[in-house]
Amino acid sequence: xxxxxxxxxxxxxxxxxxxxxxxxxxxxxxxxxxxxxxxxxxxxxxxxxxxxxxxxxxxxxxxxxxxxxxxxxxxxxxxxxxxxxxxxxxxxxxxxxxxxxxxxxxxxxxxxxxxxxxxxxxxxxxxxxxxxxxxxxxxxxxxxxxxxxxxxxxxxxxxxxxxxxxxxxxxxxxxxxxxxxxxxxxxxxxxxxxxxxxxxxxxxxxxxxxxxxxxxxxxxxxxxxxxxxxxxxxxxxxxxxxxxxxxxxxxxxxxxxxxxxxxxxxxxxxxxxxxxxxxxxxxxxxxxxxxxxxxxxxxxxxxxxxxxxxxxxxxxxxxxxxxxxxxxxxxxxx
Amino acid sequence: xxxxxxxxxxxxxxxxxxxxxxxxxxxxxxxxxxxxxxxxxxxxxxxxxxxxxxxxxxxxxxxxxxxxxxxxxxxxxxxxxxxxxxxxxxxxxxxxxxxxxxxxxxxxxxxxxxxxxxxxxxxxxxxxxxxxxxxxxxxxxxxxxxxxxxxxxxxxxxxxxxxxxxxxxxxxxxxxxxxxxxxxxxxxxxxxxxxxxxxxxxxxxxxxxxxxxxxxxxxxxxxxxxxxxxxxxxxxxxxxxxxxxxxxxxxxxxxxxxxxxxxxxxxxxxxxxxxxxxxxxxxxxxxxxxxxxxxxxxxxxxxxxxxxxxxxxxxxxxxxxxxxxxxxxxx
Numbered sequence: 001x002x003x004x005x006x007x008x009x010x011x012x013x014x015x016x017x018x019x020x021x022x023x024x025x026x027x028x029x030x031x032x033x034x035x036x037x038x039x040x041x042x043x044x045x046x047x048x049x050x051x052x053x054x055x056x057x058x059x060x061x062x063x064x065x066x067x068x069x070x071x072x073x074x075x076x077x078x079x080x081x082x083x084x085x086x087x088x089x090x091x092x093x094x095x096x097x098x099x100x101x102x103x104x105x106x107x108x109x110x111x112x113x114x115x116x117x118x119x120x121x122x123x124x125x126x127x128x129x130x131x132x133x134x135x136x137x138x139x140x141x142x143x144x145x146x147x148x149x150x151x152x153x154x155x156x157x158x159x160x161x162x163x164x165x166x167x168x169x170x171x172x173x174x175x176x177x178x179x180x181x182x183x184x185x186x187x188x189x190x191x192x193x194x195x196x197x198x199x200x201x202x203x204x205x206x207x208x209x210x211x212x213x214x215x216x217x218x219x220x221x222x223x224x225x226x227x228x229x230x231x232x233x234x235x236x237x238x239x240x241x242x243x244x245x246x247x248x249x250x251x252x253x254x255x256x257x258x259x260x261x262x263x264x265x266x267x268x269x270x271x272x273x274x275x276x277x278x279x280x281x282x283x284x285x286x287x288x289x290x291x292x293x294x295x296x297x298x299x300x301x302x303x304x305x306x307x308x309x310x311x312x313x314x315x316x317x318x319x320x321x322x323x324x325x326x327x328x329x330x331x332x333x334x
Numbered sequence: 335x336x337x338x339x340x341x342x343x344x345x346x347x348x349x350x351x352x353x354x355x356x357x358x359x360x361x362x363x364x365x366x367x368x369x370x371x372x373x374x375x376x377x378x379x380x381x382x383x384x385x386x387x388x389x390x391x392x393x394x395x396x397x398x399x400x401x402x403x404x405x406x407x408x409x410x411x412x413x414x415x416x417x418x419x420x421x422x423x424x425x426x427x428x429x430x431x432x433x434x435x436x437x438x439x440x441x442x443x444x445x446x447x448x449x450x451x452x453x454x455x456x457x458x459x460x461x462x463x464x465x466x467x468x469x470x471x472x473x474x475x476x477x478x479x480x481x482x483x484x485x486x487x488x489x490x491x492x493x494x495x496x497x498x499x500x501x502x503x504x505x506x507x508x509x510x511x512x513x514x515x516x517x518x519x520x521x522x523x524x525x526x527x528x529x530x531x532x533x534x535x536x537x538x539x540x541x542x543x544x545x546x547x548x549x550x551x552x553x554x555x556x557x558x559x560x561x562x563x564x565x566x567x568x569x570x571x572x573x574x575x576x577x578x579x580x581x582x583x584x585x586x587x588x589x590x591x592x593x594x595x596x597x598x599x600x601x602x603x604x605x606x607x608x609x610x611x612x613x614x615x616x617x618x619x620x621x622x623x624x625x626x627x628x629x630x631x632x633x634x635x636x637x638x639x640x641x642x643x644x645x646x647x648x649x650x651x652x653x654x655x656x657x658x659x660x661x662x663x664x665x
Contacts, residue, residue, distance in 0.1 A: 051424045248442075249412055249416070249436070250441065256412055256413055259408055300404060300421040306405060
């Protein structure tokens with residue numbers, strides 16, 4: 001089943017329509033969500049106004065950038081539960097750097113690199129210490145959160161005004177940008193990641209690793225080194241997500257983003273990623289992130305209480321995966 | 335497969351149309367969004383009830399005041415609260431009454447909302463911004479000082495005391511903690527503060543764990559305890575009850591709940607400093623509506639703080655503070 005999905009990339013002629021339908025499925029879901037809420041709210045022009053779209057897009061950026069990294073990890077057959085903590089840690093470090101008088105670009109780079117370092121540690125724990133990814137990153141979830149609180153002195157780290165604060169302004173300072181600069185950064189990263197995954201040797205190896213690790217190793221792929229690269233690369237993205245989080249809060253907050261890893265994993269899964277590896281797409285994950293953001297925004301504007309929102313998103317995850325399974329079984333028969 | 339999708343869309347549309355409840359909007363109607371820090375504490379329910387009371391009083395035919403109540407999805411998560419504020423701003427409510435989770439992090443969304451024509455009244459905890467209509471809250475420093483007075487008097491001016499802090503970055507509880515420490519040091523110099531640097535975290539559950547750890551370490555020495563809000567007081571109380579120390583240690587808490595009243599009757603809790611959240615919700619909405627109608631309003635409004643002890647527990651005014659008329663407004 002897994003091999004067949006993979007084969008689709010190589011054989012564009014075979015079942016092209018079906019492949020496209022598969023890829024469009026999350027997109028149809030997004031449109032469905034938007035249409036339903038536009039009607040429920042009773043004022044589609046408000047829900048789809050530039051003002052509201054800007055807000056939703058800016059709110060999606062952190063989950064979206066995290067989901068790019070998570071997609072690569074999940075395709076490779078892994079998982080990373082430490083994202084939320086890594087975001088808090090890198091945000092705190094960037095804020096501390098700015099406070100220490102570093103130039104903003106240096107502080108931001110250090111923040112991103114610390115994210116990469118967390119990823120490398122995860123990768124080493126998984127390969128060298130042979131701890132399964134779930135446990136290794138579960139451990140890191142605690143460690144990174146603790147380190148963040150420790151270096152922040154158990155307080156939020158406030159910092160002077162810099163350009164880093166403007167990354168996720170819902171109404172960007174340069175009006176030609178239309179949406180927050182962070183939204184553009186996320187879009188560019190998503191495109192780059194999608195190309196890397198589909199068109200490069202590295203990307204092919206990630207899919208191979210997630211589809212069948214033993215076979216990948218037998219084909220001569222250095223799977224351990226590849227895993228470390230994957231977690232490091234994703235870590236850099238989580239570091240950037242941390243910088244974005246800091247930008248939104250205008251402070252380094254060691255308690256922020258607790259539980260965000262679940263939103264990010266949900267975005268990947270709604271977008272067609274499979275936790276057993278070998279499947280997933282960046283476009284799908286981005287749409288997954290957007291679906292959740294529009295749902296949240298919509299539920300609020302309809303005036304539904306939070307618990308309904310949580311129930312809907314929970315049900316949606318299971319529903320999305322069920323459709324995915326069903327589609328696969330149909331494909332297997334065909 | 336395509337059929338199923340169309341079927342789903344059709345179903346969804348039918349469902350959507352049939353429960354479309356927002357009709358034509360009256361231009362005179364005021365929609366006030368009230369955004370608490372969380373929704374599960376009893377404290378916030380009182381604020382909700384007070385806000386609804388104000389809305390009912392201020393509504394007149396043709397010019398209704400509607401209160402929308404919406405907390406952050408994950409309790410005490412700043413990012414989530416920012417999203418709620420942004421959502422209301424882009425939705426275009428008439429105004430917001432906000433209890434900010436952080437005095438800095440919420441500045442940007444509140445100022446962006448103001449620029450979009452949505453003014454904000456801040457309640458409960460301060461916001462480091464001048465772009466607000468008014469700040470309607472308890473004098474938290476005074477609350478902490480009253481707590482220190484009560485505990486100091488109970489101890490007779492000497493003994494070993496623990497302060498269990500609430501969570502990092504919460505302005506209101508930090509004020510209480512500072513007020514408590516200041517008053518304790520000045521008025522009761524012979525009281526020894528043996529632990530003042532532990533944070534309880536956001537929930538009763540985390541508070542209970544932090545309390546257990548503290549009691550394991552200092553349980554044999556401690557003679558007095560102060561906690562600065564509902565969740566820390568509740569967590570500490572149940573930790574004390576679990577190890578059979580409740581009643582043996584002098585304990586002053588903050589905020590109200592039925593659990594605290596029972597504990598005071600059982601002499602396990604020896605005083606609570608209470609705010610008037612019902613009044614806070616009421617005055618928050620009232621101040622905002624007055625400002626929206628063009629009346630001048632005070633920049634700082636105090637909503638009052640009182641100490642309830644096992645002795646004055648049954649007085650009428652204390653009962654009114656302990657049992658705000660929630661059922662009347664939240665049903």
